[in-house]
Amino acid sequence: xxxxxxxxxxxxxxxxxxxxxxxxxxxxxxxxxxxxxxxxxxxxxxxxxxxxxxxxxxxxxxxxxxxxxxxxxxxxxxxxxx
Numbered sequence: 001x002x003x004x005x006x007x008x009x010x011x012x013x014x015x016x017x018x019x020x021x022x023x024x025x026x027x028x029x030x031x032x033x034x035x036x037x038x039x040x041x042x043x044x045x046x047x048x049x050x051x052x053x054x055x056x057x058x059x060x061x062x063x064x065x066x067x068x069x070x071x072x073x074x075x076x077x078x079x080x081x082x
Contacts, residue, residue, distance in 0.1 A: 001077040003058035014073050016064035023062040029072060
């Protein structure tokens with residue numbers, strides 16, 4: 001399992017629900033949790049985010065420069081054995 005956005009395979013295309021403008025990807029949500037968060041194994045991240053292992057989403061923070069809003073966006077990870 002890997003995130004196609006984190007690995008540069010595809011862009012994160014998200015539109016602001018408020019104004020419709022394109023939002024900027026500010027990276028994985030867990031990278032904002034603490035000083036060592038980028039170095040925590042991905043298995044631990046699902047515990048932090050209260051996700052089950054079956055959900056297979058990489059949560060990103062996206063920002064609208066027009067509205068100055070910050071929200072979460074779920075990116076479906078690739079490599080599912082389903």
